[in-house]
Amino acid sequence: xxxxxxxxxxxxxxxxxxxxxxxxxxxxxxxxxxxxxxxxxxxxxxxxxxxxxxxxxxxxxxxxxxxxxxxxxxxxxxxxxxxxxxxxxxxxxxxxxxxxxxxxxxxxxxxxxxxxxxxxxxxxxxxxxxxxxxxxxxxxxxxxxxxxxxxxxxxxxxxxxxxxxxxxxxxxxxxxxxxxxxxxxxxxxxxxxxxxxxxxxxxxxxxxxxxxxxxxxxxxxxxxxxxxxxxxxxxxxxxxxxxxxxxxxxxxxxxxxxxxxxxxxxxxxxxxxxxxxxxxxxxxxxxxxxxxxxxxxxxxxxxxxxxxxxxxxxxxxxxxxxxxxxxxxxxxxxxxxxxxxxxxxxxxxxxxxx
Amino acid sequence: xxxxxxxxxxxxxxxxxxxxxxxxxxxxxxxxxxxxxxxxxxxxxxxxxxxxxxxxxxxxxxxxxxxxxxxxxxxxxxxxxxxxxxxxxxxxxxxxxxxxxxxxxxxxxxxxxxxxxxxxxxxxxxxxxxxxxxxxxxxxxxxxxxxxxxxxxxxxxxxxxxxxxxxxxxxxxxxxxxxxxxxxxxxxxxxxxxxxxxxxxxxxxxxxxxxxxxxxxxxxxxxxxxxxxxxxxxxxxxxxxxxxxxxxxxxxxxxxxxxxxxxxxxxxxxxxxxxxxxxxxxxxxxxxxxxxxxxxxxxxxxxxxxxxxxxxxxxxxxxxxxxxxxxxxx
Numbered sequence: 001x002x003x004x005x006x007x008x009x010x011x012x013x014x015x016x017x018x019x020x021x022x023x024x025x026x027x028x029x030x031x032x033x034x035x036x037x038x039x040x041x042x043x044x045x046x047x048x049x050x051x052x053x054x055x056x057x058x059x060x061x062x063x064x065x066x067x068x069x070x071x072x073x074x075x076x077x078x079x080x081x082x083x084x085x086x087x088x089x090x091x092x093x094x095x096x097x098x099x100x101x102x103x104x105x106x107x108x109x110x111x112x113x114x115x116x117x118x119x120x121x122x123x124x125x126x127x128x129x130x131x132x133x134x135x136x137x138x139x140x141x142x143x144x145x146x147x148x149x150x151x152x153x154x155x156x157x158x159x160x161x162x163x164x165x166x167x168x169x170x171x172x173x174x175x176x177x178x179x180x181x182x183x184x185x186x187x188x189x190x191x192x193x194x195x196x197x198x199x200x201x202x203x204x205x206x207x208x209x210x211x212x213x214x215x216x217x218x219x220x221x222x223x224x225x226x227x228x229x230x231x232x233x234x235x236x237x238x239x240x241x242x243x244x245x246x247x248x249x250x251x252x253x254x255x256x257x258x259x260x261x262x263x264x265x266x267x268x269x270x271x272x273x274x275x276x277x278x279x280x281x282x283x284x285x286x287x288x289x290x291x292x293x294x295x296x297x298x299x300x301x302x303x304x305x306x307x308x309x310x311x312x313x314x315x316x317x318x319x320x321x322x323x324x325x326x327x328x329x330x331x332x333x334x335x336x337x338x339x340x341x342x343x344x345x346x347x348x349x350x351x352x353x354x
Numbered sequence: 355x356x357x358x359x360x361x362x363x364x365x366x367x368x369x370x371x372x373x374x375x376x377x378x379x380x381x382x383x384x385x386x387x388x389x390x391x392x393x394x395x396x397x398x399x400x401x402x403x404x405x406x407x408x409x410x411x412x413x414x415x416x417x418x419x420x421x422x423x424x425x426x427x428x429x430x431x432x433x434x435x436x437x438x439x440x441x442x443x444x445x446x447x448x449x450x451x452x453x454x455x456x457x458x459x460x461x462x463x464x465x466x467x468x469x470x471x472x473x474x475x476x477x478x479x480x481x482x483x484x485x486x487x488x489x490x491x492x493x494x495x496x497x498x499x500x501x502x503x504x505x506x507x508x509x510x511x512x513x514x515x516x517x518x519x520x521x522x523x524x525x526x527x528x529x530x531x532x533x534x535x536x537x538x539x540x541x542x543x544x545x546x547x548x549x550x551x552x553x554x555x556x557x558x559x560x561x562x563x564x565x566x567x568x569x570x571x572x573x574x575x576x577x578x579x580x581x582x583x584x585x586x587x588x589x590x591x592x593x594x595x596x597x598x599x600x601x602x603x604x605x606x607x608x609x610x611x612x613x614x615x616x617x618x619x620x621x622x623x624x625x626x627x628x629x630x631x632x633x634x635x636x637x638x639x640x641x642x643x644x645x646x647x648x649x650x651x652x653x654x655x656x657x658x659x660x661x662x663x664x665x666x667x668x669x670x671x672x673x674x675x676x677x678x679x680x681x682x683x684x
Contacts, residue, residue, distance in 0.1 A: 063501070171653070325501075
């Protein structure tokens with residue numbers, strides 16, 4: 001999976017490489033549409049672009065984000081951009097790209113980094129990667145929930161630092177899923193997939209809230225539609241699965257936390273912006289809720305001196321919900337397919353409706 | 355419950371502060387004169403020998419060695435020993451049987467908590483949670499990266515459970531919905547309950563070679579002691595994850611270290627070790643791809659509460675000559 005594709009080293013000898021960029025095609029093909037790939041994406045996507053014979057592409061050949069100045073330079077004259085969620089695709093960038101730009105394909109299911117109004121205005125089509133990452137994200141959400149409720153991080157720490165003494169009756173006790181009520185804020189594909197995985201842990205009841213009831217999805221997991229208030233009051237485990245929109249921004253705040261149970265576990269793998277982190281800190285440090293697990297924060301990365309790190313009952317992961325080898329390759333392949341279809345003026349496998 | 359006609363209450367010694375669900379049952383029964391070592395730490399030996407003198411009942415934990423010395427110190431009143439555990443290797447069974455003392459213990463009530471912890475450990479191991487947490491704390495998290503901290507998911511995988519008992523089955527039930535393609539199991543013979551989870555009965559060798567996740571859930575017997583050794587690990591896939599929440603002695607820890615450090619297998623998660631606690635300088639604790647938990651399989655408030663209730667009820671039944679909810683057959 002981590003083997004470098006061979007053309008890179010071959011090309012490296014053929015041309016003087018500017019820091020971290022690689023041209024995927026030789027100059028004879030320079031009439032092909034230009035594409036810029038903003039990060040070293042997993043091999044499956046790059047193979048698809050290369051083998052298509054349809055585009056010439058440049059790539060920011062690094063694991064780290066492309067600097068803004070470089071990005072604005074490189075998108076000039078491009079017909080397609082393949083990006084990840086760290087690139088803000090806004091008016092400034094779209095202007096820098098110019099009128100040739102037809103397709104923006106993001107290797108993510110979230111699209112809060114895209115200025116949809118600006119894209120729509122310019123008639124640019126957008127591809128994204130729903131579904132292929134649902135399993136991975138649901139799996140990581142459950143992993144994070146269990147790590148939080150069963151205090152795995154505290155436990156591994158005790159095992160390493162000598163806190164592990166003799167067997168004690170209430171040492172490192174956690175909260176069980178059996179006979180609990182699990183609440184989901186935002187019932188989409190990922191919310192359903194999470195519930196499907198939790199059911200076999202003998203969860204007693206699933207409840208959810210959303211802008212409106214979602215009967216088709218809710219029936220798959222026998223979940224009851226409730227108000228946000230009821231969700232807070234009844235949940236032993238609360239999973240945040242909504243998209244980040246103006247309506248959901250900061251929705252997990254003191255108003256929510258103060259209504260939750262003392263033994264409740266709060267899990268967020270959606271977007272950091274959905275949570276008011278100061279309020280979460282207060283809730284955790286005063287014992288208003290039992291624990292929290294976050295895979296997303298504001299900002300990302302979260303600065304290492306952030307107060308949330310001082311709390312034993314807060315588990316923070318570096319946004320790895322879709323981080324499985326197969327999933328990231330699938331996302332890469334889908335993003336490439338979306339891009340190529342868009343450039344051909346055809347139906348994309350997964351197009352974001354603007 | 356009845357009071358003895360002589361109005362003499364029965365003396366009970368409790369060797370630790372136990373969850374209050376159990377204590378309340380003992381107090382409400384009204385037949386016990388309770389003497390409790392009211393601490394989270396084990397009762398010192400001298401205090402134990404003193405505390406049991408003349409006791410009719412003894413409620414203990416797995417950290418208390420109940421041997422001839424303790425039984426002699428207790429004297430002829432002792433009718434029942436009730437342990438807050440499913441294991442009983444801390445009880446000198448022969449000595450206890452000789453004296454006609456009954457024993458209560460706590461099987462079954464911890465199946466859900468233990469299966470849940472096993473899945474938690476498996477997920478933490480294959481999705482690299484402790485590494486992720488560490489990177490976040492030490493500044494290793496710079497930004498979202500396409501292949502950073504990637505792990506191996508359960509989707510489309512083959513899971514192999516060694517020992518499909520109550521806990522093994524409970525683990526398999528919880529793993530299936532993650533998109534597991536094949537569920538293999540092995541043991542002395544096939545189990546009809548495996549049908550519920552579409553489990554395939556295979557030879558150990560097949561399970562080890564074909565599984566992406568190997569989960570050890572068997573009891574410790576002479577046959578399973580040291581089962582997971584060099585040969586075992588050499589047959590596993592390079593990308594496979596090894597999980598043990600059964601007993602430490604089923605695993606040869608030197609061989610496991612060798613397999614993990616050489617990349618022969620991808621990662622391992624252990625809730626049980628040899629010894630317990632594992633010394634903090636043990637090589638396994640230095641490996642990024644080895645997650646070690648301090649034997650917390652049954653550690654949930656509700657399960658420990660239920661264990662506590664069961665232990666108290668076993669004790670009271672022993673004191674009154676009634677049928678115990680869960681008596682250990684000696």
